[in-house]
Amino acid sequence: MMNAIMGNALAKVIPALLLDLHGNLLYVNQGAAGWLQVPEGEFHPAGDLNSLHFNEVIGKGTGVYWPMLCHLHTMGRNAFVDMYCHTRQWVQWQLSAAGEYFLLTGTDLSGRRPLADSHALLSSLPCGLQQFTPEGIHCCINDVQREIWEEIDPAMSRPGYNLFDEPVFRETGLCELFEEVLRTKASARKEILLGYREKESKGVIRILPAFYEATVFAVIDEQGLITTLQLVMKDITEKQLSFRRLEKSARLLDLIIEHLPIGYIQFDHFGFVRRINHTQREFFQYEYEEGEAPFNIMSDPFARLYGLDRLFKNVMVGNKVIRVEKQLDFSKDSRWTAQCREVWLDLTLFPLKDPVDKQQIVAVLVNDITDRKLEQQMRNLLQRNTEQLHLFFDAVDMGYATMEKDGTLSFANRKAEEMAGRRIFEGENIFEILPELGYATPFKTRFSAALAGAASASFSSYFPRRYKWYEFLITPLRDGTVSVFIRDITDSRNMQKDLFRANKQLSKLNKSLVNQNQQLEDFAHITSHNLRAPIANLSALMQMHNDSSLPHEKEQYLSLLQEVIFKIDETLNDLVDVVQIRKNVDMEREPLIFSERLQYVKEVLFADIEKSGIQLTTNFDAPMLEFPRLYLDSILQNLITNAIRYRTQERRPRLHFTSWQENGHTILTAEDNGLGIDMERFGHKLFGFRKTFHKNKDAKGIGLFITKTQVEAMGGSIRAESTPGQGTKFIITFKTE
Numbered sequence: 001m002m003n004a005i006m007g008n009a010l011a012k013v014i015p016a017l018l019l020d021l022h023g024n025l026l027y028v029n030q031g032a033a034g035w036l037q038v039p040e041g042e043f044h045p046a047g048d049l050n051s052l053h054f055n056e057v058i059g060k061g062t063g064v065y066w067p068m069l070c071h072l073h074t075m076g077r078n079a080f081v082d083m084y085c086h087t088r089q090w091v092q093w094q095l096s097a098a099g100e101y102f103l104l105t106g107t108d109l110s111g112r113r114p115l116a117d118s119h120a121l122l123s124s125l126p127c128g129l130q131q132f133t134p135e136g137i138h139c140c141i142n143d144v145q146r147e148i149w150e151e152i153d154p155a156m157s158r159p160g161y162n163l164f165d166e167p168v169f170r171e172t173g174l175c176e177l178f179e180e181v182l183r184t185k186a187s188a189r190k191e192i193l194l195g196y197r198e199k200e201s202k203g204v205i206r207i208l209p210a211f212y213e214a215t216v217f218a219v220i221d222e223q224g225l226i227t228t229l230q231l232v233m234k235d236i237t238e239k240q241l242s243f244r245r246l247e248k249s250a251r252l253l254d255l256i257i258e259h260l261p262i263g264y265i266q267f268d269h270f271g272f273v274r275r276i277n278h279t280q281r282e283f284f285q286y287e288y289e290e291g292e293a294p295f296n297i298m299s300d301p302f303a304r305l306y307g308l309d310r311l312f313k314n315v316m317v318g319n320k321v322i323r324v325e326k327q328l329d330f331s332k333d334s335r336w337t338a339q340c341r342e343v344w345l346d347l348t349l350f351p352l353k354d355p356v357d358k359q360q361i362v363a364v365l366v367n368d369i370t371d372r373k374l375e376q377q378m379r380n381l382l383q384r385n386t387e388q389l390h391l392f393f394d395a396v397d398m399g400y401a402t403m404e405k406d407g408t409l410s411f412a413n414r415k416a417e418e419m420a421g422r423r424i425f426e427g428e429n430i431f432e433i434l435p436e437l438g439y440a441t442p443f444k445t446r447f448s449a450a451l452a453g454a455a456s457a458s459f460s461s462y463f464p465r466r467y468k469w470y471e472f473l474i475t476p477l478r479d480g481t482v483s484v485f486i487r488d489i490t491d492s493r494n495m496q497k498d499l500f501r502a503n504k505q506l507s508k509l510n511k512s513l514v515n516q517n518q519q520l521e522d523f524a525h526i527t528s529h530n531l532r533a534p535i536a537n538l539s540a541l542m543q544m545h546n547d548s549s550l551p552h553e554k555e556q557y558l559s560l561l562q563e564v565i566f567k568i569d570e571t572l573n574d575l576v577d578v579v580q581i582r583k584n585v586d587m588e589r590e591p592l593i594f595s596e597r598l599q600y601v602k603e604v605l606f607a608d609i610e611k612s613g614i615q616l617t618t619n620f621d622a623p624m625l626e627f628p629r630l631y632l633d634s635i636l637q638n639l640i641t642n643a644i645r646y647r648t649q650e651r652r653p654r655l656h657f658t659s660w661q662e663n664g665h666t667i668l669t670a671e672d673n674g675l676g677i678d679m680e681r682f683g684h685k686l687f688g689f690r691k692t693f694h695k696n697k698d699a700k701g702i703g704l705f706i707t708k709t710q711v712e713a714m715g716g717s718i719r720a721e722s723t724p725g726q727g728t729k730f731i732i733t734f735k736t737e
Helices: 002-011 030-036 054-062 066-074 116-123 143-152 167-172 174-184 237-258 278-284 301-305 308-318 370-395 414-420 442-453 495-509 511-547 551-583 594-604 606-612 629-645 679-685 703-713
Strands: 016-019 025-028 080-084 090-098 101-108 128-132 138-141 188-201 204-220 226-235 263-267 273-276 322-329 342-353 360-368 399-403 409-412 457-463 468-476 482-488 590-593 615-620 624-627 654-662 665-672 717-723 727-734
Touching: 016 030, 025 030, 030 101, 054 066, 054 080, 066 090, 128 143, 138 143, 143 188, 143 204, 143 226, 167 174, 167 188, 174 188, 174 204, 174 226, 204 237, 263 278, 273 278, 278 360, 301 308, 308 322, 308 342, 308 360, 342 370, 370 414, 399 414, 409 414, 414 482, 442 457, 442 468, 442 482, 511 551, 590 594, 590 629, 594 606, 594 615, 594 629, 594 654, 606 629, 624 629, 629 654, 629 665, 629 703, 679 717, 703 717
Parallel strands: 615 654
Antiparallel strands: 016 025, 016 101, 080 090, 090 101, 128 138, 128 226, 188 204, 204 226, 263 273, 263 360, 322 342, 342 360, 399 409, 399 482, 457 468, 468 482, 590 624, 654 665, 665 727, 717 727
16 A cells, blocks of 8 residues: 555655654655655654654754644645755645555745745844745745734644635735735735734733734746735834824824814914814804815915014024914904904914924914903003092192091002101001091091091191191092092191292292392392492592591501402402303313322312311212313312311311212212301301301301302202211212213
């Protein structure tokens, strides 16, 4: 029987092996022996030393062992195994039943299989590779592909497995991919969910989908026939899961954007609207009609009217976020909105990159702030009206306050604060600020009566501690608050004080005229007191000289005449100097340094300073001044000379100069520790012409007058603070250009 079977195989010149039911080799013909490198001829049954098994000669080299091959045969499937031989040939061993034995017949597949080097290369590929016959029967597979099938369907890597027999692969589309290649002979690619696999993470087993990119291409022979089909599979599970997570995030983002409480508009890089969310559609009150031209922000006249095209361009070109508030009148263009009203929009434009086509787009967040703007305008208007009302009440010459019924103040004008003698803050109580208005006072009684009668009440009252008369008007308001008008009527009770206050106010309002009047008054005073009396004396002496007949009397009168003439000449010279100072108001200013000019004056007055022992100290925080040099030297000299002349013998004389900047002016002070002046008695005469206040033979009363004239000629002012026996402080304010 064995010889007949093998003889038949030999007759067909087919390499063949005869095996028993257990896979032991019983006979090997010449062709098979050459491929398998085993002896030709008969073999003994199992247990014999010369016996060989299928697993030794074929199974170990292919990974397909005898039980698996027999199982495929028993199931009625095509049972074969591909093997690469030492002869550098691919051989396919086909199993078939031969009575009570099995016959393995070999077929040379070298023309349809890659060379060994190519096989090694394909085995090292990072993707799965599997070969099928045109009928869909598995031929060979690399390690990566085998691992793929081990997790999904291990049967796919077994010899004889037919892809087209698996219904699952028809559902996934894998069979359709093969059929397309068979039909077109062109490669085909598809992303496929092949199944599910288990994955353990931190002790938890999860069932995850297995996504693969499947590529099928055909190997065609010289006659144009498909010899094999090649399947290349690449694991894209992570990519697909990431993409699905991205899709989920995108859907979530779409939902968020769609239901944002503010408007959202998206433009492409050409300026065409790509998307508008629900809030913005509701705001526009407009439904897009099929076939209508899409809105373009770069070309739309309305958008260009309000500069929206420039905003879009700046965001695109500058790649930056822009936020701006725009007032738009939609009544000027109703083509794409039914608003037809003027609105305020808070627009935030920012650039984005489209994740698909990588084109830059612009997104706009649109917040309707019209109500907020109107509310703000109303608040501003109310605030402006309130401020104007407060300014009005601040301007009136009477006190005004609004308060609650318990006396809690909400507003008090400046006049009321002046009357109170302090700042008044909202929330304070008038009866605590001014106790004289409190319990058991006429004001409190009338205040309570006005509230009880809900009618205005007017009355006046005298406040002994203030020496003041005040007139009150109390008016209850509809909102429950109370208005109180207060007028100081003390001056109306005292006409002299009222006249003084009116003159003082007039003096402030017409300062320039008063200054001129003061100058005229000074000159009139000089003329009447300093020239008229000496001239009258001169006239009398001349008359006495003429009437006298005695020579010695005439000489005596002539001597007196010379003394009077000398004093008149001295007064006239001083007067000429003052007139010249007041005339030369346009004297050239130059940058001067206080310390340098003081040093110059100290050198001029060296003898007087040494003799008096006066101590000069300085603190020039403002070191420079633009001023006529002649005037500044004269001012410093007069201040030092004045401190020396009016020093006290009880202590060493001292004079301290200080300068600083204040409100755009330069302030210079000179403070001595001399005799001082009674300012209540002589303050108004301190800077008068030839006014002296101490019995000092060197005093002429002209130095401070010249100083005041020089300072005021250049637009400044001078004043003094003094205490008898303690010293005097002169404060000079220089007008800066």
